[in-house]
Amino acid sequence: MSGGQIDTVMQEDRLFPPTAEFVSKTHITAAKYDELYERAQADPEKFWGELAKSELHWFKPFGKVLQWNEPFAKWFVGGQTNASYNCLDVHLATPRRNKAALIWEGEPGDQRTLTYQQLHREVCRFASALAGLGLKTGDVATIYMPMVPELAIAMLACARLGVVHSVVFGGFSAEAIADRNNDAQAKVVITADGGWRRGKLLELKATVDEALAKSPTVKNCVVYKRAGNNPPMKSGRDHWWHELVETASANCPAQPLDSETPLFILYTSGSTGKPKGIKHTTAGYNLFVKKTFQWVFDYRDEDIFWCTADCGWVTGHSYIVYGPLSAGASVLMYEGAPNWPKEDRFWDIIERYRVNILYTAPTAIRAFIKWGDQHVDKHDLSSLRLLGTVGEGINPEAWMWYHRKIGREKCPIVDTWWQTETGGIMMSPLPGAIATKPGSCTKPLPGVIPSVLDESGRPVQRNNGGMLCISQPWPAMLRGLWGDDERYRQQYWSKLKGHYLTGDNARQDDDGYYWIMGRIDDVINVSGHRLSTIEVESALVSHPLVAEAAAVGRPDELKGQAVAVFVTLRGGTPGDALKRELQAHVKKEIGSLAVPDDIRFTATLPKTRSGKIMRRLLRDIAAGKELVGDTSTLEDYAALAKLREEEES
Numbered sequence: 001m002s003g004g005q006i007d008t009v010m011q012e013d014r015l016f017p018p019t020a021e022f023v024s025k026t027h028i029t030a031a032k033y034d035e036l037y038e039r040a041q042a043d044p045e046k047f048w049g050e051l052a053k054s055e056l057h058w059f060k061p062f063g064k065v066l067q068w069n070e071p072f073a074k075w076f077v078g079g080q081t082n083a084s085y086n087c088l089d090v091h092l093a094t095p096r097r098n099k100a101a102l103i104w105e106g107e108p109g110d111q112r113t114l115t116y117q118q119l120h121r122e123v124c125r126f127a128s129a130l131a132g133l134g135l136k137t138g139d140v141a142t143i144y145m146p147m148v149p150e151l152a153i154a155m156l157a158c159a160r161l162g163v164v165h166s167v168v169f170g171g172f173s174a175e176a177i178a179d180r181n182n183d184a185q186a187k188v189v190i191t192a193d194g195g196w197r198r199g200k201l202l203e204l205k206a207t208v209d210e211a212l213a214k215s216p217t218v219k220n221c222v223v224y225k226r227a228g229n230n231p232p233m234k235s236g237r238d239h240w241w242h243e244l245v246e247t248a249s250a251n252c253p254a255q256p257l258d259s260e261t262p263l264f265i266l267y268t269s270g271s272t273g274k275p276k277g278i279k280h281t282t283a284g285y286n287l288f289v290k291k292t293f294q295w296v297f298d299y300r301d302e303d304i305f306w307c308t309a310d311c312g313w314v315t316g317h318s319y320i321v322y323g324p325l326s327a328g329a330s331v332l333m334y335e336g337a338p339n340w341p342k343e344d345r346f347w348d349i350i351e352r353y354r355v356n357i358l359y360t361a362p363t364a365i366r367a368f369i370k371w372g373d374q375h376v377d378k379h380d381l382s383s384l385r386l387l388g389t390v391g392e393g394i395n396p397e398a399w400m401w402y403h404r405k406i407g408r409e410k411c412p413i414v415d416t417w418w419q420t421e422t423g424g425i426m427m428s429p430l431p432g433a434i435a436t437k438p439g440s441c442t443k444p445l446p447g448v449i450p451s452v453l454d455e456s457g458r459p460v461q462r463n464n465g466g467m468l469c470i471s472q473p474w475p476a477m478l479r480g481l482w483g484d485d486e487r488y489r490q491q492y493w494s495k496l497k498g499h500y501l502t503g504d505n506a507r508q509d510d511d512g513y514y515w516i517m518g519r520i521d522d523v524i525n526v527s528g529h530r531l532s533t534i535e536v537e538s539a540l541v542s543h544p545l546v547a548e549a550a551a552v553g554r555p556d557e558l559k560g561q562a563v564a565v566f567v568t569l570r571g572g573t574p575g576d577a578l579k580r581e582l583q584a585h586v587k588k589e590i591g592s593l594a595v596p597d598d599i600r601f602t603a604t605l606p607k608t609r610s611g612k613i614m615r616r617l618l619r620d621i622a623a624g625k626e627l628v629g630d631t632s633t634l635e636d637y638a639a640l641a642k643l644r645e646e647e648e649s
């Protein structure tokens with residue numbers, strides 16, 4: 001790598017155009033995509049302004065479409081709308097009111113369907129209950145729940161009142177919840193007694209209790225009864241959901257909210273320090289996720305759409321809740337694991353509900369391949385007409401399996417590239433318009449202007465890798481980091497003036513298709529979820545026996561990347577017992593997602609003369625590319641480090 005350019009080794013020339021049948025029914029043909037893209041590029045404010053008028057409900061019309069004071073954007077200035085209204089109330093005057101909004105299946109097999117009318121009523125009642133607890137516009141609510149309809153209900157109830165939600169994925173630890181509560185100054189935590197995962201009960205309320213002991217701003221905790229495991233309830237602080245809504249009014253009009261009212265915070269890992277609270281606001285986000293949902297999934301009213309993500313991640317926010325519901329879609333929601341009770345659970349669900357669009361992650365696809373085709377072959381998947389992926393790049397072999405085995409060579413695959421920060425899908429084939437290449441997210445959506453730049457901000461040549469940037473504001477862009485404008489500017493906008501830095505490397509091929517080449521920074525992508533090396537290191541160093549730690553990603557067949565750590569000790573005995581103890585410690589500090597797969601004890605960490613940990617060397621060792629002579633329990637990389645430094649200096 002030199003001058004910010006990255007060499008590419010991948011060559012993939014296969015091209016898969018959509019079938020004639022798909023094209024004959026699509027909303028967006030190739031010509032229409034070109035027309036939309038050109039229109040958005042020529043006059044972005046006119047393009048988004050017209051869409052905002054026709055696609056969202058306005059209590060008060062907006063004036064200026066975009067006020068851009070880099071790096072701070074305001075979209076649809078002065079207007080008033082409400083995301084909960086756009087997801088629910090707008091459908092009540094149409095025949096969609098009796099259409100399924102959420103079709104839910106619990107892991108144990110229980111089922112519920114909520115029509116738009118029913119969902120609206122439940123959201124209104126819960127919003128009334130939250131208002132009854134004194135919550136108002138601008139307050140922050142942490143949501144820590146299993147994948148039950150009440151998770152979506154809680155999000156929409158917050159949105160109705162202008163209460164900012166911060167959903168924390170159910171796999172995070174008490175420490176992680178407390179950190180997020182404190183950073184956001186949350187006033188309430190909404191949780192459940194428990195949830196189900198792979199047949200096991202998750203004691204969510206017990207974890208929340210531990211977090212609340214360290215969360216002084218939280219005054220109330222609402223507990224939805226899912227598992228019936230009777231956790232202790234602290235009087236005055238804890239309230240059962242069902243008791244609160246019993247007396248709550250079903251009449252709770254959506255608050256007219258300024259376009260830029262914060263809708264949610266979502267914490268994600270960055271390259272340094274503590275997790276960042278990505279801030280999204282109301283109108284721009286709402287418009288973008290609605291339109292991108294309709295474009296990318298070519299949605300039709302009769303479709304059942306299944307996004308297998310958890311609402312604890314941005315994918316669940318944008319493509320289970322706000323995008324699909326704004327578009328009046330029927331969304332399938334599943335609580336549990338893909339291999340419970342057997343490895344065919346997903347295919348069983350698709351067959352029973354006749355799912356039409358499946359949106360899942362490459363890590364899941366790799367697991368399905370490993371589990372074997374026999375689980376797929378048992379089921380009728382003929383209802384599927386479109387497939388999607390998100391979260392990380394998909395390797396061409398896995399893409400081909402998805403295409404052949406699940407898509408029966410008929411369903412287009414939309415490989416969607418985006419980030420928590422972007423709010424919605426930025427690059428993806430529009431399925432009836434763009435021929436796909438396995439492993440490429442193909443082209444930007446209308447209104448998205450990507451560029452691939454070198455260190456000095458110059459566009460790199462076609463087929464050369466460089467830094468992927470977005471060179472024009474878009475409606476769902478993050479509005480900053482919660483409480484930290486400086487870090488926002490620093491992290492995303494300081495390196496190249498006028499360009500949002502995504503943190504990914506990419507290249508564009510001769511046909512103009514984009515290929516994502518992984519992260520520039522120290523972010524590890526485990527099963528499509530972001531982890532920062534520093535967070536894992538900080539968790540390890542908080543253990544009394546650990547002096548220093550370095551975490552790196554190493555390739556993993558199933559998870560994409562696994563966490564490998566190198567640890568120097570201040571006491572204790574290196575060995576399996578200590579490894580297990582450190583794994584448990586990381587689980588407690590961050591959550592099971594961050595638990596290192598490999599732990600190596602070392603006398604010293606290899607460092608450059610200037611004191612920087614030699615991460616590239618560690619990555620090579622972790623990947624088995626660099627052999628370490630000494631295989632005793634305590635490794636020493638001093639000699640290797642010296643060699644490397646000589647090579648690299």
Ligand code: PRX
Nearest residue numbers: 390391392393415416417418419420516530
């Ligand atoms: O590195 C890219 C990778 O995931 C990162 C964003 O992670 P997160 O904010 O957790 O959001 C995940 C769900 C949108 C990106 O910077 N990534 C995401 N989608 C793709 C991808 N890498 C390659 N191809 C994708 N389709």
